[in-house]
Every structure is written in C-alpha cells, then in structure tokens.
Amino acid sequence: MQTRDEIWTQILVAVIFIIGCFSFFQFLLPYHLFFKEQTQLFLLTTEYFISYFSKPAWLACYMGDFLTQFYYLRGGGAAVLTLVLLIEWWLFMQVLRQFRLKKGIPFLALIPVFIECLLHCELHYSLSVSVAFILVLSTFLLYTRIKHTWGALVFGVISLPLLYIIAGIPFFLFSPLVIIYEISERKIRLFYWLLLILIMVFFPFIMKPLYLLTTKQAYQYPLSSLKINGLNLKREKILALASESYFENWKGVNELIDAEQLPSNAVATYYTNIALSREGKLADKLLDYYQPFSQGLFLQVGPTSNWMDIFFSSDVFFHVGDMNMAQHSAMLGMIFSPHNRSSRMVKRLSEINLVNSDTTATRKYLRLLEATWFHRKWALEHEKMLSGNIEDYPWLQAKRSQIPNRDIIRMSSDYPTILNLLLESNPDNRRALDYLLCFYLLNKDIQSFSQAYDKWCKGKEIHLPKAYSEALLIKLAMTKATQKERKEYGISDEVANAFAEYTATYEGSGGNLEPLRERFGKTYWFYFHFARMKGRSGE
Numbered sequence: 015m016q017t018r019d020e021i022w023t024q025i026l027v028a029v030i031f032i033i034g035c036f037s038f039f040q041f042l043l044p045y046h047l048f049f050k051e052q053t054q055l056f057l058l059t060t061e062y063f064i065s066y067f068s069k070p071a072w073l074a075c076y077m078g079d080f081l082t083q084f085y086y087l088r089g090g091g092a093a094v095l096t097l098v099l100l101i102e103w104w105l106f107m108q109v110l111r112q113f114r115l116k117k118g119i120p121f122l123a124l125i126p127v128f129i130e131c132l133l134h135c136e137l138h139y140s141l142s143v144s145v146a147f148i149l150v151l152s153t154f155l156l157y158t159r160i161k162h163t164w165g166a167l168v169f170g171v172i173s174l175p176l177l178y179i180i181a182g183i184p185f186f187l188f189s190p191l192v193i194i195y196e197i198s199e200r201k202i203r204l205f206y207w208l209l210l211i212l213i214m215v216f217f218p219f220i221m222k223p224l225y226l227l228t229t230k231q232a233y234q235y236p237l238s239s240l241k242i243n244g245l246n247l248k249r250e251k252i253l254a255l256a257s258e259s260y261f262e263n264w265k266g267v268n269e270l271i272d273a274e275q276l277p278s279n280a281v282a283t284y285y286t287n288i289a290l291s292r293e294g295k296l297a298d299k300l301l302d303y304y305q306p307f308s309q310g311l312f313l314q315v316g317p318t319s320n321w322m323d324i325f326f327s328s329d330v331f332f333h334v335g336d337m338n339m340a341q342h343s344a345m346l347g348m349i350f351s352p353h354n355r356s357s358r359m360v361k362r363l364s365e366i367n368l369v370n371s372d373t374t375a376t377r378k379y380l381r382l383l384e385a386t387w388f389h390r391k392w393a394l395e396h397e398k399m400l401s402g403n404i405e406d407y408p409w410l411q412a413k414r415s416q417i418p419n420r421d422i423i424r425m426s427s428d429y430p431t432i433l434n435l436l437l438e439s440n441p442d443n444r445r446a447l448d449y450l451l452c453f454y455l456l457n458k459d460i461q462s463f464s465q466a467y468d469k470w471c472k473g474k475e476i477h478l479p480k481a482y483s484e485a486l487l488i489k490l491a492m493t494k495a496t497q498k499e500r501k502e503y504g505i506s507d508e509v510a511n512a513f514a515e516y517t518a519t520y521e522g523s524g525g526n527l528e529p530l531r532e533r534f535g536k537t538y539w540f541y542f543h544f545a546r547m548k549g550r551s552g553e
Contacts, residue, residue: 024107027120031103032096035131040092042245043135045253047091050137052260052358053325053351056083057385069225070218071146071182071236078142078236086357086388095134098144103127105151109191112158113198135245138238138352146181146236153177154191167206174213178221182236189214238352248277255285256326260358264289276303281326283310287452288333296448297479300455301536307545308456311449312429315343321350328362334446335416335436339426341366357389364396369413373400416443429453430462437470447471455485458542464489478504484538487513513539 016024039047056062056079066072081098085091106123115122130147133139153173160166170192177185189210196203222232251270258266267289276282286303287310290296304310312330313323328343341363348359360379367375377400383393404411418439424431433450436443447470454463463485471482483505490500491513500510516530516539523529527544534540 024120027124028100028103031124031127032100035096035099036092038092038131039095039134040089042247043250044088044092045250045257046135046137047085047095048257049253051082051085051091052257053137053356054079054082054353055355055357055360055382055386056080057382058387059385062385069227069235070178070221070232071142071180073180074146074149074182074184075140075142075236078140078145081145082141083386083388095141098141098148099127099130102130102144102148102151105148105155108155109151112155112195132244136243140236140238142182142236143184146184147187149181150177150184150187154188154195157192158195167203170206170210171213174210175217178217183218183234186214248279251277252279252281255282255289259285259288259329264292268293271303278304278306280306280309280313281323284313284326284330287311288330291333291445291448294444294448294477296452297481300452300479300481301538301541305456305541305545308429308453311453311456312427315346315426321352324350325356325359328359330449331432332362332366334433334449335413335418335440335443336432337366337370337417338421339432342426357383357386361389361392364393368396368399369410369417371414376400416440416446430466434466441470451482455481455538458545460485460489460492460542472503480509481538483509484513485542488539488542491517512537516540 063076066076069075081094084094103123106126107119110119110122130144133143134141157166157169157173160169174185174188177188189207192210193207196207218232219229222229225232225235227235254270255267255276258264258270267285270276271286271289276286283304283306287296287300290299313319313327315324315327324343325347328340328347331337331340331343344359344362344366348354348356348363351359360382364376364379364383367379377397380393380397383389384397399407399410404414416436416439418435420439421435422431430450430453433446433453436446437450440446450466450470451463454460454466467482467486483503486503486505487500487510489495490503512534516534516537519529519533520539520543525543527540530540
C-alpha cells in the first residue's frame, strides 16, 4: 500500500514528465514527427492488416503504425508519443514494485523511458518498439498475478514465443524479468529458467525461415538501429523546410528562410531555391544563401546517395514541370524510404498522373489515400479534378502547360537537356529558365550560360536579375566586348561600375579574397573566383 507522500510524488513526476515530454517533441522536434508520418502509409483495409502477419511483432507494428498516422496532425505526434511513454513509465514502476523496491521507484522508472525519448529522436526508431515494450511489460505483470505454480510455469513458457510473434525482439526482456522476480520471491527453479533462456536465444533463429529474415534481422526486428545521436536541431531545420513545402505552406517556408540561420546543407539550399523560384527571385537572391554548386538545385541521386536526398529529389522536377523525372524520382523515394511506402510519395504520384491526364493511374493512388484517415479528404478533393473543368483549377492548368511536347532518351542527371526540353515546349516557363541559367552559373560554366541566355532571353523585355548581369559582365570581359554590346544586354551602369571596382581590387590584392569579402561577398564575381566544392581541387 502506497503512502500519501508516495502517491503525490508519483503524480508530481507524472505531471513534470507530461509537460517536459510534450514540450520537447512539440517545440523542438515537431517536423521530425511530421516526417515520420510522411514515410509511412497506414491503410484501414483488411488486406493491409493481414500483411503485418508476414513478419514478427505484427501486433506491435500494427498498433505503432496506427498511432504514427496521428503524427500528421500539428501537436498530434507530441501528444501520442507522450501518452505512450507515460504508459511505459507507469508499467516500469509496477515492474519495479514486483522486485520489492521501496524508494525512488518513480525516478528509477524514468531511466529507461528517458533512453527511449532519446531513441525517438532518431528517424529510424519506430513507435512500434515502444508499443512492443508495453506488451512485454504487461505480459510480465500478468505473469506475476498467477499464484498457481504450474499455471505460472506454463504461462511463462507459452508467453515467451508468443511475445516474439506479437512484439518482436523486445521479448528478450521477459526472461530476465521473470528470473529476477523469482529470485526476489526466493523461488529457485533452475531448469525452468534454463528453458526460458533457451527459448529466448533460439526461437528467433527457428522462426527466421518462416518470416524470410536474415539472422541479423530475426534478432533485431522491429528495431532497425540502436544508435543514440540525440537531439539534432540542424536536421530539424532541414525537415522544417521539407515539411512546410509538402504542406504547401510557402509563407512558412519563406519565414524559415528569413528568420533562421539555415545549415550549410544541400537539402536546405534545395528547398530555399524552390521557394525563391516560386516567387521569381531565384537569380536575384541566388548568392544570398549557401550554394553547394548545382547540388542545391538538383539533389544528387546515385548508388551512394543518402535515402533522404532520394526521397526529396522529385520535388524540383514537379516544380519546373518535368513529370517524367518527377515520377521516376518519386518511385525511387518510395523504394528507398524506411518502410518502402510513403503517404507523401503517393500524394506526389497522384498529382503527377493527374497532371499527365492519366486517369487510371491517378485513381489507383487516390484509392490508397482514400483508405486512410488523414489523407482521405485530400484524395476526394483531387478526384473531383478528374471529371471537373480544368479552368476551375488554375494550378492544374499551369502544370499541364509546362509538360514538354516531346521527350528523348536521356540520363536522369542530364539537367540541361531536361530544362531545354521544357523551354522548347514552353519558352515562358520561367522556373525552368532560371534553373537552367543558375545551373550553369553555379557550375561556373560561363560559356554555356551565355549561349543559353542569348537563346532564351536576349532581345526580350524581361527582368535582368543581379546574378545574370554580373555573369554577363564576366563573359563580356572575356570577349573584350564594347560598351555598345554591354548596353544590348541592358546591364546598368551601377553594376558595370561595381564590376570595374571589383576587378581593380582583385588585381590590386593579387587575388586575395579578404579585401573583397565585405563589399562583394554576395556577388557572382566573388563566387566565380573563390567558391570551392569540398573535395574538389579544380574550378
């Protein structure tokens, strides 16, 4: 029987834990939780439920994935995670009481829960693991309630393999808990303990052919990693940009760009560039932010690519209008995501096929989304577009106008060819134009930039962005062009005078960057002379 002081201590610890845990995930890692939901697709169908029986931990995984879908809601992820960990903490307290501990139980029970909090900071750590621990702890507590000796023995022997089937590898916890409990109860049953240990050690190995798992997978499922890297605010900022763009909250993306010191990371630059391009400001603000050469325009997809880069790679192709490459990248993103299914990628594939007027494929993906709780409304709204009047949906009309009227066999990394095809079909596709010209600029290919600019821009009454005028002055200086030729490009006297000042300072300092940094640090001239890709000796 607990004393009043013990009860109040327990309540106080619970309140502090709820406030602390919820605040931690809601205010420090909200986008981390949003992203976890984006990398799964939970369907409320019989077939989907049955699919969980093909692997161990079917009940823990189904319950964990069911709860993970609530991460889609703002505040939902923090609330669900806090509730699950609170239940786990309460169960650990009950377990410790079975070992006849008297003092500090609420605080001791926080230790494993705190470790779990750190693990949940990892993208690969699933809520299913926490649910599995709850199942194991609950089964152990049920075991302690059985007073009949043979009943307890039979329950323990049967429960252990069943726990592997429904909870996976956290079933390892059951045998040590039983042995410690029986020692505390002064029950010495060596043969029984040996039997539990043998089942614990060999049952996953016996079951691996049934579940088509390797030995390593059989002994860690549903765990995928035990790394504890802790809080990663740099990654959180990247996921914030990626998630707000996914939510079509471009105002929020712009606020993140303006308000935060973004990390020097290709993905952060990638979404910054997309946001700037949407407003027609990409070339004007190109060098106001970190640019890892053209990798900030198109994320590199290859054998050594990070799975997150692959996952995000389709967004830029959808943005500029190349639906074939957008679909290719979205498929790869689905394949290489942790669960090989993704609500975010299914949404993207729905949009791509809607733009392509492929009704059958669009309905296929929308039917999947209609079988969910939180994406059903989105799917029903987009299904109306299949039979609706396109004039009622300006974004769809604009996207279809971007589709190239011809295609060729090309490398997926041949971005200039992709962008030129888009411009040949629609010369007014400003997004494709800016991406083409900025691609050449960031790779310091002045010759190709000049040719592309002359082809698509020269002689037209269009805005001349700062980066373009600065690059054109380099080209004109290389060819020793006349004042008249400069005027033909519409380059202002102010930019020309700044270029003359930069050139004089550069030559006067013997190519030293320090005298130029403060005055010209965000000009294309400074980038052209001093930017170096890590690991590259050229340029």
